Every structure is written in C-alpha cells, then in structure tokens.
Amino acid sequence: MSRLRKDPRAERQERQVAAAGRRPRIDVGHREAKAASGRLRRDPWREWSASLVGESRRKRYDRSQRQMEHGNSARLTRARARDGVEATEISPGQPAVRVIDEPAFLVFAVITAAGGRLSRLDRQLLGAARLLADAGDGGGAAVAITAAFDPVTAKDLARSLGEAGADRVLSVPGDIHPSGTAAALRHHVEAFAPRHMLFAEDGDSADLARRLAVSLNEPLFAGVEHLTPRSAVRALRNGTREVALAPPLLMTLGEDRMKPYESGPCEARPLDIEVGPFGGDPAILSVEIIPGDPASLALSETDFVVSAGNGVSDFAAFGDLAAVLKATPGASRVVCDAGLMPRAAQVGASGTVLAADCYLALGISGAPQHLQGIAGCEHVIAVNTDLHAAMIERAGLAIVQDAQLVMPALVKLLAERQA
Amino acid sequence: MTAAAFLPWLVVAMIAVAVVQIARRLFLWRRGKPATVDWLAGLKALPSRYLVDVHHVVDRDRSASKMHVPTAGGLVLASSLLVLGLVPAIAGSRAYWALVALAFLVMSAGVGLEARRRYPRALPRLSLGQWQRFPVLLGLFAGGGLLTSLLAALGNPLPALSFLTLIATATGGLALASTAATGPMRHALAGAAHLVAHPRPDRFGGGRSTGLRPLDLSVETPWSEKRREEPFEEEGPQKLGVETPSDFAWTRLLAFDACVQCGRCEAACPAFAAGQPLSPKHLIADLAAATAGGHVRPYAGQPYPNARETIGAAGLHAPIIAPDGMVHPDTLWSCTTCRACVEECPMMIEHVDAIVDLRRFQTLELGAVPLKAEEPLANFRGCDEPNGRALKERTDFAAGLALPRIADKGEADVLLWLGQAAYDLRGQRTLKALIQTLKSAGVDFAVLGDEERDCGDLARRLGDEATFQRLARANIAALSRYGFKRILTADPHALHVIRNEYPAFGGHYEVIHHTAFLAELVAAKRLAPAPLTGRAVTYHDPCYLGRYQGEVEAPRDLLDALGLERREMARSGKRSMCCGGGGGAPATDIPGDTRIPDIRMGQAMDTGARTVAVACPQCTAMLEGVTGERPEVKDVAELLWEALQAGERTNGPAVRELEPA
Amino acid sequence: MKTIVLLSDARNPVSGRQQLSRLEAQAIGLAAGLCEKPRGLHAGSGEDGVSAGLGHGLAGLDIIDLPATDDPLPALAGFIAKAMGGAGAPELILCGRRGEGGEETGLVPYRLAETLGLPILADAVAIRAGEIAGTLVVDQAMAKGARRRVTIKLPAIVTVHSLAPPPMPFAFGRMRRGEIRHHEPLERLGLPDTAARSDASAEERPHRARPKLMRQSGTASGGPNLHVGPEPDEAARLILDYLEANGIRRYGSS
Incomplete structure (x- = not known):
C-alpha cells in the first residue's frame, strides 16, 4: 500500500559490472538509488486492519470504492489495530509518496x-x-x-x-x-x-x-x-x-x-508552463452561466434531493426547507399516493431512480423499492423516529429524531449561517 | 265555421314550416363529404329496418316502446286523417271527427306514458332542456287536438272552448314544426333517412358489420419516385381523418341528428361508469351541435364526468377537438371501442366509427396522441411490436413445447396466431394450455414464428391507420406464403382484425377463436375432459368476441361441457360490459373516478362465482389487475386443460385411444 | 432564420430498420421553434428512417445519395457550402450530439465546422433568436441543471443535448406532405478522413455487454454516524456539517 516493491533482479542488474565474455561480477559497493519500478508493495496488515469495523472488530467488505484519505487511514490503522499487532510499526504515519522523476511518456x-x-x-x-x-x-x-x-x-x-x-x-x-x-x-x-x-x-x-x-x-x-x-x-x-x-x-x-x-x-x-492567452471564438458574443434551480430541476438531473415520507406532515414547511437547502424536493410513494406531492416527485423503483450525490430522507423508513431508487446516491442522510428503519441502516448520517422537529431547526440554523 | 275546420289547415301549416326547417337542415347535411348510398335498397329495407331492427333495440326498454308506438302512431295517424279533412265533404262528417279524436286519444295516451318517464323526475340518462319540454308540446298538440276534434264530433256544443283548444293545438303543433330542424322532432326525419342511408347496411336483418373502414392513404406518398426533384406543392394530399364536422360524410352528419338523447349509450358506456370524461350521448349531441354551428341549444344531459373545460366554439368548418373546440381530447381517448353504445342505440348510430375517425385526424395529422400512447406507436414504427420486443422472441415462451413453425412444414391444417399474449407472462400461461391441448388432440398446427407481426389492432384503434395498413399488408404477405385451412387465435382482437378488417387489403381468411375451436374438438370427441364439477364460474364476454362477432355460445358450450356451474353476470352476451382493455384505453390511460375492470370484477363477484372465465388476453390482464379479494381469472383454454389433465389422471389410456393417427 | 437539421442513419436496436434518431428528432423540434420551414439534410442511402423527420416537423428533406460506406462529410460540406453561397442561405445547422450509423464518434459536426469555418456550440437544450439580428442565443446543458447561455453570431453549427425538449410527436400526414429531394453528390469538400487511420488495428465484432461499476454509498467520515435522539438543533447542525464536509452545498458566507 505504501512502500515501493523491491525488484531484486533489477537491483542485481544494477550492480553488475560490465565485463565482456566473463561471468558477471557484482559491485558490492554500489548503493545508488534506483528509479522506482512503479509497482507498489502491498501492506496486507494495513488493509486487514482498515477493514475491521465496530467494537467487535468484524471484517466487512468495503463497498465504498473510495480512496481512503491517507490521514484517516493512518488514524484508523492506529485505532483499530488488533491488540498485540502494532500496525503502525509496519507502515507508520504518512505513506510513502510515489515519485516518478523522469517519466518515459x-x-x-x-x-x-x-x-x-x-x-x-x-x-x-x-x-x-x-x-x-x-x-x-x-x-x-x-x-x-x-x-x-x-x-x-x-x-x-x-x-x-x-x-x-x-x-x-x-x-x-x-x-x-x-x-x-x-x-x-x-x-x-x-x-x-x-x-x-x-x-x-x-x-x-x-x-x-x-x-x-x-x-x-x-x-x-x-x-x-x-x-x-x-x-x-x-x-x-x-x-x-x-x-x-x-x-x-x-x-x-x-x-x-x-x-x-x-x-x-x-x-x-x-507543471509550470507558459500558456499564452488564447482568445475565444470571435463568433461568441456573450457567455453567461445560469445556475440550475434545484426546485425546478428534474429529479433525475439534480445532485441533491431532500425527500419527504410518512414522517412529514407539514408540506409547506418541507417546501420551504427544500428551497433554503437548495435541494430538489422528492417524496416517497406513500406521500405521492396521498396526493400530498406530485407524482413526478416520487423516488423509487416505480418513480425516479436518482443519480444524485446526496439524499436527505425525512421521515422515510426505506421500503426496498425506495432504496432501489437511491442506490446510486453516495451520501444518504436519514432522519427518522425508528431506529430500526432500513433507511437508518443505509444512511451515512443517521439521526433518530422526529423529522417534523428537525425541519424547523434546519431552517433556523440555515438562516443563522447565511446571516 | 267550427274550430275543428282549422285543424287540417294547421297540419298543412305545420308541414310547411317543417319543410322549410328541414330544408335548412338538409342543406347542412349536404355540406358533409359525399357518400355512396343505395337509395333503392335502403328505401325497400326501411320498413323492416324500422319495425324489426330498431324495434328490437327499443323494446329492450319496454317503457320506451310502449311510449313511442302510440305517440308516433297517433301523431302520424291524426295528421294523415286531418289532411284528408281538407276535402269539405269529409270535414262535414261527425264520424270523421270521432276518428280524428280517436287518433289524438291514442297519441295523448302515448304522450302521457312519455311524461311519466320525465315527470316528476326524469330518468337519469335522459336529457332535460328542450327534451323535457318536448312532451309538453306534444301534450298540447295531442290534448288540444283531442278536445277540438271531440267537440266537433259532438256537434260543436261549445264553440268558444273549441277555439281555445284550437289555439292550444296550434301552439303545440307549430312549436313542434318550427323545431323540426334543431329540436327533438328532428329525430323523426333524420332517423328515417339515417335508416335508409345507413353507412353500415349489413348491420340490419341479423347481420354484423363491425370492422373499421380503411382510410385511403394511396395518394402520393413522399417516398414515391415521381416526386424526385419536383417543386414543393403547397396543397398536399387530402386531409386524413375528421377534423371538422364537414369532414364527415353527409350520411354521418344525418346520423348525429337522428339521436334522441335517450341515454342508453351513456348507461352502457364503461368509461362513463368509471367516471372518465366520455358520454357517447353527449359526444353525439356535441357533433350534431357542432354541425349546426352557432344556432344550437345547449346540451341538457349529464356532463362528461370529470371533464376539463372547453371553450365550445363550434361550426361546420371549425375543429371539433381543439383547445377552443367543442370536445376535449380526453373524451376521445377514453373510449375502449367496446361498441356497447352502438349495441344499445335505438337509432343505430355508429359512435365508435365517429370516435375512430376523430382519432385518426388527431394521430395522423397532428400526432396529438396522449403521452403514454406515443411509445407503443413509435415501437410499431420501429419494430412492428408495441412493447418494442423482437419478433423472434414471440415464440420464446414455448421453448419446451416444440412449437412447430409453418416455415419448416410449409403447410398445416391450422395456423396458430399467437398475438400479443406471447410476450406477456400471464398470456403465455393461456397459450401454453392451448398449445398442449392442441397437441393432445393431435391437431396439425403451426405458428408463423418471427414472420408474425402485431395484427395492428392497437395501432388502428389509436387512429394510426398508416401503421395498421403497413402491418396488415406485411402480415397478409407473410400468410400468403403458406398453406393452411384456418387461422386459430386466442386473441379476439386479432380475430376481429384478421377476419373483418384484413379482407379490405386482400387477405381473406377463415379465422376461428380458440373457444369455438376447442368446443368443436370436444363436440367431435377428440378431447375427453373430466368434469370439473363443484365449481361455479361466470363467463366474461370479450367485446371483440361477443359484440363484434356475435360469438357468445361456443365458450358457454365449452364451459358446460366441463361440467361447471355457469352463472351469468347482470350484463352478459352481446350486452356484456367491457373490461377496459380495448381501443388502446390502457395506453391512453385517461384518469377517472374508478377503473373499468374494478366495476366489471364487482359484477362478477355479485354472481358469487369463485372463477371468472375469460377468453381474451386483454380481459385477463385487466381483470387480473384488480387488487384485493377477488375470484380467480382463468382463460377457458386453461380450464379445459385442467379438465383434460384431470381426465388423464383418471383414465389416461382412454385419451390416447381418442388421438387420431 | 433558415435552419438545416443534419440527419444520420440511425437504426432501430430491435429490428435493425432505419429510423430517426431521437436526438435528431429533438433537434427538429428546436429548429421548428425558430424556423417556419426547417429542412433536413442526410447523406447516405435509403430514406425510410430520415423521412420520419418530416413527420416530426421538417418541411422538407434533402438527401444526398451516397453509398452507405462513404464518408458523408465531404458531400455534406459541399452541399452546405453551395447552399450558403446562394439565396436563402442557411444560417443555423443543427445536429444531434452524436450521429448514428457511421463511426459514431460525434465528430461530424466539428469537422463540418472546421471545413466550413463556422463556429460550433455543443449540447444545446434551448435556442432562440438573439435580440440583434443575425445572432442566436443558445442554452447549453451543464452539470447539475446549470445552463450556459451563449450568444453566438450566425451562421453557426449547434449540436443538441438529450435534455432538450422532447421531439414533436410523429404525424403521418405531415410526413406525407413533406417534400423529399434527392441530390447527386457534386462537390466534395473537407479534410481527409481521419477515421480511416484508426481502422488499421481496429477490430469490429459483436458487442459484449460489460457491467458498469456499481454505484454504492460509503459513509464518508469514519466516526459513529448514528445519533439517537439528539436535540433538533443539534440534529440540524449535524446535517449541515455533513453536507458542507462532503461538499454537497456550501451555506453561509464561507
């Protein structure tokens, strides 16, 4: 994971003294650093300890496919190393940075x-x-x-x-x-x-x-x-x-x-390089960026959805919250069936399957069809009164609290921060 | 001079007024498109059409026939007698006036019966407004005429009173005559003329004529070689479908005027019952009103349920279906083309033809189909299949059944038309049961395989005539390559289209529905089903089999042969109610208060039967879509296969022996 | 403003029959909003697919008859250059973001722009005539629903993004009325075909479906993320901090 892998053959080659027609001789005194081969040495211990979760230290699969930030990983390594195995000793602190000084291409x-x-x-x-x-x-x-x-x-x-x-x-x-x-x-x-x-x-x-x-x-x-x-x-x-x-x-x-x-x-x-100013296309007379209005965006196009379920009863407040959060409002099937939100706002297998980065679920327990709709969301925040709801389990940030109480608090806090 | 002496002249005046009014209407009708009418045959057939066919329908509602016979009879009799009164010698006879009084008495009795239908409260399906006033005017005329002629018969004892009654008679009579073109009275002449010049003469005398007429698309198409490098013509080919009232043939405009707004169509309409914005009566009244343009009375029946507002501008040359027109598009797209309205109409009006003609314009010229119906039509254009599936996947469901292909055999007794059901998991169960039954009976059959395209029913009912004709021609070309005696299908829609609508494109085939075919096999003892006793079933007639083909017996015979206890729903046979699956209604999906299949399933549950027997994949899908506690839905073929398997378990060898070599 | 829509040789994925590509149908919809009689231009063989464009709103269709294997670019460039020299010169050329039937790299509009010396804008979702005559205002699709509104001097080439309004519905009657003109490829303009060079080592074969990577969530911060029964204010703070820490939104002055 961190150190460069040794390449004994290359090292031997490096130290050979050229002598035509005879057995190669090793120059034992040769100590010059050699260019990195590019392949890294794995650190299985570190990988192992990073994949342990919870107090019970059970192994789990890391499906996040995210590069663990090295600071974090170091911290985790220290914190979660098995008793008696000093993982930090194997690869202490900052991992080695891979350097390619003179790239071939x-x-x-x-x-x-x-x-x-x-x-x-x-x-x-x-x-x-x-x-x-x-x-x-x-x-x-x-x-x-x-x-x-x-x-x-x-x-x-x-x-x-x-x-x-x-x-x-x-x-x-x-x-x-x-x-x-x-x-x-x-x-x-x-x-x-x-x-x-x-x-x-x-x-x-x-x-x-x-x-x-x-x-x-x-x-x-x-x-x-x-x-x-x-x-x-x-x-x-x-x-x-x-x-x-x-x-x-x-x-x-x-x-x-x-x-x-x-x-x-x-x-x-x-890389420092002089880049002269490049004139734009003379045919282009003006350019203006119009930021997307999350409220009017289609669910499939937005990056941040705030969604209401059974636990939300005040839909005016929910609409206000979505506006101040700059998020696109969505809803669970129950809410859409009841006519409290338009059908186009329905998230889930039978509604819209999201490609958003973040999903804030207010009062949604997380039916399987609903979870299918948010399978692509990287960040999920759940606010729900039920500790055992599927959405709480799915969420990256789970808050067991009444969504109706959290909504006004969020609006208030946003107003304070924006002031 | 007695007051009664004026009565003949009143009739003459009424006739004169009516003639002027009707002439105006005639002029309006003539502005429709030309139509070829066999006048001689029509006139010859008029009495039987009126007295047999019309009466048969009217008589389903006894109160209507009891009311109409004396009213119309009395009116015609009294008027004819009074015209005779122009001869002074006759007018002097008191016996003559007694006769006239008798005629008026008959009419008065009829009017009294009619009034009972409307007062104190009219039947809900009847229209109010001028229709509600109609018996009042008839009553004035009949009652006044009765008293006037009675007084004359008695030797004119009260001259003052007789003049008063004469005034009443004249008021009623002239009011009726002056509304002969726009009011309720117009149904008399328009109705008679409609019976003579009916666009579907084959309907009468027990025949059936249900296939849609092809639209002529033969005008130059853009891909024809001739058009190369030619300048663009502003005046393109003829308009397709119906946009304005003047695009209807004049015989059809006439038919709209024949409507008596009795509301039987409305009572039978599944879309109306489900609260979708369609009432056939309202639509025909709107079409009649649109024809007349500005000078029409407002409609006084029940409104389209849940209808969206329209501005209601009308005219002979104004679009009917438009944002500012008479009729909202949702009305048009709510129709399931079940023909229940046509079946019930005592005036023999063809509502479905009108709806399809209007749809054709919307689809072919404007592309204005409901959003959800765009996809199946696009799929038809792209790959000949409404769900976008490959044609070669049609036989995938029968992978284990060794389904013979006609391309391998060259010919077969029976060509099995699989239809749309082959792509649907539920429909595949029915087809598997059918195929296994055919095999156990040793029927020599084969399928077209990937040469079978969609029959085009959905495209045609959605108004896409171009796609339908392309599919029909392609299918006919494929069918013509092989030898077979009959086409067998489990889909009444395909059956109808191939049997009744392909002949217009040169495809003449003997097509048989699987219920009739299986009934034949059972009757011929080629199948030996064990009795499935102890089960009650109710049979739901598919519209495209019962009403469209008149085939209601074969499936019932088959169910009886299985030893099932058969219970009939309140609406069955040719007057059955639609499941909501026809005419592209599931694709257009116009919202209502409830769903049509829910209503139909409710009717099935009222019989207490635990099984609903069906004979159409659309009905199966629609009725199975009903949620909650409900009877199981089984195709007749599935029930038969069940009985056959039961038979095989009990006396297996017997079945073997029955198999022909 | 006179508008030409370039049409490619798309095929139905199920039946393999020629059809109109949806993007180009959307382009026709945009063109019809600008121009009374937009015309389609297609270089290739067969007109069954592209003639559907007439049903979607084109007034006419020009087809340059070419063998299916030929590079359409020189013929297209020649045709447009000739049209631009004459009266009623086209001012706007619309095309889908990526044509179908050829190399399917989406390079044709760019090569055309290079050959004809026209400016090109990509990914239009809305277009309208500019306030100054001879200009066009194009809304380009960007990530997260943002739009870039570019005013460009005509004539220009604009490619259309799939987020543009849905195409006008197909109407058979419109298609029947539309006019199709066939042309011989007369002039050929343009760069040598660069695609040919890539063909040397290229191997075409039936497609093998390859699964995409699964999109799965990860809990970004490593700490305990379950909070049972916090005060609503605390819960609000946790949510906003999470949103800001993960760069979803930035609230406040920071």
Whole structure:
C-alpha cells in the first residue's frame, strides 16, 4: 500500500559490472538509488486492519470504492489495530509518496474537478490514465489537466489528485467556454506530446475532446467502455457491435467504466508552463452561466434531493426547507399516493431512480423499492423516529429524531449561517 | 265555421314550416363529404329496418316502446286523417271527427306514458332542456287536438272552448314544426333517412358489420419516385381523418341528428361508469351541435364526468377537438371501442366509427396522441411490436413445447396466431394450455414464428391507420406464403382484425377463436375432459368476441361441457360490459373516478362465482389487475386443460385411444 | 432564420430498420421553434428512417445519395457550402450530439465546422433568436441543471443535448406532405478522413455487454454516524456539517 516493491533482479542488474565474455561480477559497493519500478508493495496488515469495523472488530467488505484519505487511514490503522499487532510499526504515519522523476511518456487525463473536488468520473479518468501510464514496462506519468487548479484550493486539490493517481498536474486557463480551453490544450499537446489523452464523455470535456480531435486532425475513440493497456473497446450501433483497437491518442470515457486508482498516493507535482492567452471564438458574443434551480430541476438531473415520507406532515414547511437547502424536493410513494406531492416527485423503483450525490430522507423508513431508487446516491442522510428503519441502516448520517422537529431547526440554523 | 275546420289547415301549416326547417337542415347535411348510398335498397329495407331492427333495440326498454308506438302512431295517424279533412265533404262528417279524436286519444295516451318517464323526475340518462319540454308540446298538440276534434264530433256544443283548444293545438303543433330542424322532432326525419342511408347496411336483418373502414392513404406518398426533384406543392394530399364536422360524410352528419338523447349509450358506456370524461350521448349531441354551428341549444344531459373545460366554439368548418373546440381530447381517448353504445342505440348510430375517425385526424395529422400512447406507436414504427420486443422472441415462451413453425412444414391444417399474449407472462400461461391441448388432440398446427407481426389492432384503434395498413399488408404477405385451412387465435382482437378488417387489403381468411375451436374438438370427441364439477364460474364476454362477432355460445358450450356451474353476470352476451382493455384505453390511460375492470370484477363477484372465465388476453390482464379479494381469472383454454389433465389422471389410456393417427 | 437539421442513419436496436434518431428528432423540434420551414439534410442511402423527420416537423428533406460506406462529410460540406453561397442561405445547422450509423464518434459536426469555418456550440437544450439580428442565443446543458447561455453570431453549427425538449410527436400526414429531394453528390469538400487511420488495428465484432461499476454509498467520515435522539438543533447542525464536509452545498458566507 505504501512502500515501493523491491525488484531484486533489477537491483542485481544494477550492480553488475560490465565485463565482456566473463561471468558477471557484482559491485558490492554500489548503493545508488534506483528509479522506482512503479509497482507498489502491498501492506496486507494495513488493509486487514482498515477493514475491521465496530467494537467487535468484524471484517466487512468495503463497498465504498473510495480512496481512503491517507490521514484517516493512518488514524484508523492506529485505532483499530488488533491488540498485540502494532500496525503502525509496519507502515507508520504518512505513506510513502510515489515519485516518478523522469517519466518515459505521459498520459493526459482532462478532468473537471468542479468546485475543487474530484468527481467519480474524474477519479475514474485518473484511474484509467494510471493504468495506461503503468502499461508495459511502466514508467509513464499520469498528468491531470484541469482548469480548476487555482492557487487557493491548490493544496487540497493537489493532494486528492495525488491520491487519485496523478503524477503531474497541468492547468489550463479557466476559460468560460471550451473553444478557448481547446486552444490551450492543443498547446499542451504540442509541448508534451502525450502518448494518450483521456476525456470524460460528458459535458464540456466531450466538447473539448472533439474540438481537439479536429484541431489535431486525429481520430477520436469516443465512449470507451473497456480499457486495458493493450486495447480500448467501444460500442457501436446501439450497443450491438463493438470495435476494439490499441489505445489511441484521443479517447473519451463514459462514467462507471474504469476503476479509480486505489493504491498509495502519487506526487501530483504541478507543471509550470507558459500558456499564452488564447482568445475565444470571435463568433461568441456573450457567455453567461445560469445556475440550475434545484426546485425546478428534474429529479433525475439534480445532485441533491431532500425527500419527504410518512414522517412529514407539514408540506409547506418541507417546501420551504427544500428551497433554503437548495435541494430538489422528492417524496416517497406513500406521500405521492396521498396526493400530498406530485407524482413526478416520487423516488423509487416505480418513480425516479436518482443519480444524485446526496439524499436527505425525512421521515422515510426505506421500503426496498425506495432504496432501489437511491442506490446510486453516495451520501444518504436519514432522519427518522425508528431506529430500526432500513433507511437508518443505509444512511451515512443517521439521526433518530422526529423529522417534523428537525425541519424547523434546519431552517433556523440555515438562516443563522447565511446571516 | 267550427274550430275543428282549422285543424287540417294547421297540419298543412305545420308541414310547411317543417319543410322549410328541414330544408335548412338538409342543406347542412349536404355540406358533409359525399357518400355512396343505395337509395333503392335502403328505401325497400326501411320498413323492416324500422319495425324489426330498431324495434328490437327499443323494446329492450319496454317503457320506451310502449311510449313511442302510440305517440308516433297517433301523431302520424291524426295528421294523415286531418289532411284528408281538407276535402269539405269529409270535414262535414261527425264520424270523421270521432276518428280524428280517436287518433289524438291514442297519441295523448302515448304522450302521457312519455311524461311519466320525465315527470316528476326524469330518468337519469335522459336529457332535460328542450327534451323535457318536448312532451309538453306534444301534450298540447295531442290534448288540444283531442278536445277540438271531440267537440266537433259532438256537434260543436261549445264553440268558444273549441277555439281555445284550437289555439292550444296550434301552439303545440307549430312549436313542434318550427323545431323540426334543431329540436327533438328532428329525430323523426333524420332517423328515417339515417335508416335508409345507413353507412353500415349489413348491420340490419341479423347481420354484423363491425370492422373499421380503411382510410385511403394511396395518394402520393413522399417516398414515391415521381416526386424526385419536383417543386414543393403547397396543397398536399387530402386531409386524413375528421377534423371538422364537414369532414364527415353527409350520411354521418344525418346520423348525429337522428339521436334522441335517450341515454342508453351513456348507461352502457364503461368509461362513463368509471367516471372518465366520455358520454357517447353527449359526444353525439356535441357533433350534431357542432354541425349546426352557432344556432344550437345547449346540451341538457349529464356532463362528461370529470371533464376539463372547453371553450365550445363550434361550426361546420371549425375543429371539433381543439383547445377552443367543442370536445376535449380526453373524451376521445377514453373510449375502449367496446361498441356497447352502438349495441344499445335505438337509432343505430355508429359512435365508435365517429370516435375512430376523430382519432385518426388527431394521430395522423397532428400526432396529438396522449403521452403514454406515443411509445407503443413509435415501437410499431420501429419494430412492428408495441412493447418494442423482437419478433423472434414471440415464440420464446414455448421453448419446451416444440412449437412447430409453418416455415419448416410449409403447410398445416391450422395456423396458430399467437398475438400479443406471447410476450406477456400471464398470456403465455393461456397459450401454453392451448398449445398442449392442441397437441393432445393431435391437431396439425403451426405458428408463423418471427414472420408474425402485431395484427395492428392497437395501432388502428389509436387512429394510426398508416401503421395498421403497413402491418396488415406485411402480415397478409407473410400468410400468403403458406398453406393452411384456418387461422386459430386466442386473441379476439386479432380475430376481429384478421377476419373483418384484413379482407379490405386482400387477405381473406377463415379465422376461428380458440373457444369455438376447442368446443368443436370436444363436440367431435377428440378431447375427453373430466368434469370439473363443484365449481361455479361466470363467463366474461370479450367485446371483440361477443359484440363484434356475435360469438357468445361456443365458450358457454365449452364451459358446460366441463361440467361447471355457469352463472351469468347482470350484463352478459352481446350486452356484456367491457373490461377496459380495448381501443388502446390502457395506453391512453385517461384518469377517472374508478377503473373499468374494478366495476366489471364487482359484477362478477355479485354472481358469487369463485372463477371468472375469460377468453381474451386483454380481459385477463385487466381483470387480473384488480387488487384485493377477488375470484380467480382463468382463460377457458386453461380450464379445459385442467379438465383434460384431470381426465388423464383418471383414465389416461382412454385419451390416447381418442388421438387420431 | 433558415435552419438545416443534419440527419444520420440511425437504426432501430430491435429490428435493425432505419429510423430517426431521437436526438435528431429533438433537434427538429428546436429548429421548428425558430424556423417556419426547417429542412433536413442526410447523406447516405435509403430514406425510410430520415423521412420520419418530416413527420416530426421538417418541411422538407434533402438527401444526398451516397453509398452507405462513404464518408458523408465531404458531400455534406459541399452541399452546405453551395447552399450558403446562394439565396436563402442557411444560417443555423443543427445536429444531434452524436450521429448514428457511421463511426459514431460525434465528430461530424466539428469537422463540418472546421471545413466550413463556422463556429460550433455543443449540447444545446434551448435556442432562440438573439435580440440583434443575425445572432442566436443558445442554452447549453451543464452539470447539475446549470445552463450556459451563449450568444453566438450566425451562421453557426449547434449540436443538441438529450435534455432538450422532447421531439414533436410523429404525424403521418405531415410526413406525407413533406417534400423529399434527392441530390447527386457534386462537390466534395473537407479534410481527409481521419477515421480511416484508426481502422488499421481496429477490430469490429459483436458487442459484449460489460457491467458498469456499481454505484454504492460509503459513509464518508469514519466516526459513529448514528445519533439517537439528539436535540433538533443539534440534529440540524449535524446535517449541515455533513453536507458542507462532503461538499454537497456550501451555506453561509464561507
């Protein structure tokens, strides 16, 4: 997990003294550090102790697929190490940062990192870039390219980029429109000549990828479904055919196709490069961002849903709460059946299946069909009077309390914080 | 000069007024589309159509026939007698006036019976307004005429009174005549003319005519080679379907005027009963009112249930179904095309034809189908199947049954048309029972396999005539490649479409429903079911089998042959109530107060039977969708298969012997 | 404003028959809101699929007859360039975000823009004419329901996002009235086909379904996250802190 794996063969080779026609001789005095092979040494103890939960120290599967923050993991390791096994002694404190000083080649991953945070797809892109950078003999470097890399949040972002597998970070001007960004990207491509370049098949990244492809007159391998160092595969003709080839220069990646990088942190060293100002497209006269209004968004499009169930009786207050929380209101089936919320607001297998990041369930016990509807939500907060409700079990933050009482308290606290 | 001497002239005046009024109406009717009418045959058949067919329907409500015969008879008799009174010699005879008085007496009696239906409180299905005033006017005319002629017969003892009664007679008579075009009286002439020029002459004399007429789509289609590089024509091909009253054929406009607003259709309509915004009576009244444009009286019957507001602008050339038109689209899409209204209509009006014509315009010209119905229609266009399933998956359910394909055999006695049920888990159970039964009877049968497309019933009832015709032609082309004697199907919708609607496209087939076919096999002793005694069943007639085909006996015979105790629901046979599954109603899904299948299941539960026998996959699906405690729903084929298996358990070898070589 | 909608050779996934792609049907809907008589443009063989565009609101359809295997770009570029030179030149070219039937990379609009020297905007969900003549206001879909409102000088190419309003319903009568013109591919303009280069090592084969990664939740903070019976104010604080710590929302001045 943390230390680099030893490569005895390579070390031997390193120490050999060249002497033609004779048995190789080892130069015992040779102590020069060797470049990292790129493969990391696993630390099974640490993995084991990190996967223990609760007082009883039972093993459980970690389905979170999240890179444990290294601070946290160290803390957990210390706190939860089995008695008599000093896990901290095996890998104390900060894990070693993986450094690639002189990369053999570069793999670019263009990520969004909206708000200075890496999204799932960002991590998956970096995971794919890591995979390609470690392909074959390895020695490649994964370069995260982002427009969000501003000096204020730089430290946090750099750290999470490193954990997500980025060896280098390259910034592009945070142009408000992709046409300018595309020009900057082209500049980077010409300056660094990356072996591969990965984009998200989504939003502006998809637009950028195509602008760059046309600008470089390179083919684009769009919507990769499966990627190995040897081949990239994408679907064609409504998913009835697929085409496979060796990973080309330009690729776009769909969501949830590649695993994020899960081993020890990488360096995420910022690359300094002069990027001249790139004028935007002269045809674009004005650009204005209109933030999404969560209240009017479709449930399937929003990122944060606050949902009411049987435990909510005051729907006017619920509506107010949703507005001040800047969340999209949803409801359980019971509430929709009773006509207290519109049918379009129903969350669950027979209503809308959410793709939101966060779900705040007020007074919802969590019927199986309802839980199916929120299976994709990363963060679930439950407020319910029943300690044994399925929703309480599912939640990342579970509060056993009457939702009717929590709602006004939330509104009040929000008003205080915003004051 | 006596007052009675004016009566003949009153009749002449009434006739004159009525002729002028009717001429105006005639002019209106003639602005509809042309229609070919066999006048001679129609006129020849009029008496029998009126006295047999119409009377048969009217007589289902005894109070109606008891009321109508004396009223209409008396009116016609009195008026004819009075015209004779123009001859001075006759007018002088007191016996003549006694005769006239007798005619008026008959009419008065009829009017009295009619008034009983309306006063003090009218039957709920009847319309009020001018219809409620109608017996008053008739009463004035009949009563006044009776007294006037009676006084004349008695030698005119009270001249002053007789002039008073004459005034009453004249008021009633002229009021009736002046509303001959717009008021209730118009039903007399329009009704008679409608019977002569009926768009479905085959309906009379015991025949059935239920298939929809094809729409002519043959005008140049955009993909025809001829149109290459030709300039765009502003005036495109003809409008498809009916948008305004003038798009109806004139015989159909005539039919709307024949409506007497008796409300029998409304009482029979499943959508109305479920609180969906449809009343066939209201719709026909609206169509008649729309034809007349501005000068119509408001409708005074029960409103469309849960109807949304419409502005109600009307005119011969104004769209009927429009935001500012007469009828809200929800009304149109509530119909299940069950034909219960048509079956009940004493004036032989074809409500379903009108609804389908209106739907055709909405679908073909505007694409304005309800949101949920867009998907099945899109799937039809994409892959010939309303749920978007592959045609080759149709036979997947029968993987273990070794279903023979006609493509492998080339020919078979019976071609089994699987239909939509083959994709549905519940429908597959019925089909499996049917297939196993056929095998045990040794029937030489085969299926089309992936060459079977959807029959097109749903598309056609939703107004998508283009898709229907494409599917029909493709199916006919597939069927024409193979040799078979009969088509067997468990789906009455497919049965109806193939039997009655494919002939217009050159596909003439003998189609048999599985209930009739199985009844044949049992009667021929090719199957030996063990009696399933001790079970009470009630049989639900599918609309497309009972009303559309008139086949109500075979399934009952089969159930009787199984030794089941058969109980009839309040509405059964040709007057059965719909399950709510036809006409694309499940796809359009117009909300109401309750659901049609719930009502029907309630009727089934009233019989106390523990099993509802069905014979249609739509009915099965709709009735099984009823929640709560309810009888089990079993297809007749499933019951038969159950009985066969019971028979095999008891005397297995016997069945073997019955199998033909 | 005269609008052309590019139509690709989409197929029904079940039957394999030609059909109109939904994105392009949505594009037609957007075009019909701007232009009285939007026209469709298709380069390829067969018109069964694209003619449905007439039923969805196109007034006319131009088909450049090409073998199905040919790159449609030069023919399209040639046709549009010629049209733009003449009277009633198209001002707006709409297309789906990704056409079907060819390489399906979504590059055609971009290559077209490059060839014709037109600006391109992606992922439109709404378009309307700008206040100044000859401009267009395009709302582009962004994450979390945000929209980017871009005013662009015409002529331009705009691709349409699936979040655009649903297409106008199909009407057979409209399709029957629509006019189809067939054209021979006359002029060919454009870059050499870059797709050809990728074909060397490419292997096309039947699709193998590969499961996506499961989306599962994780409890982000490691501590005990179950709070039984806290005071409502405390509960509110816990919820807001959780939301802010996980970057869902930022409330207050921070």
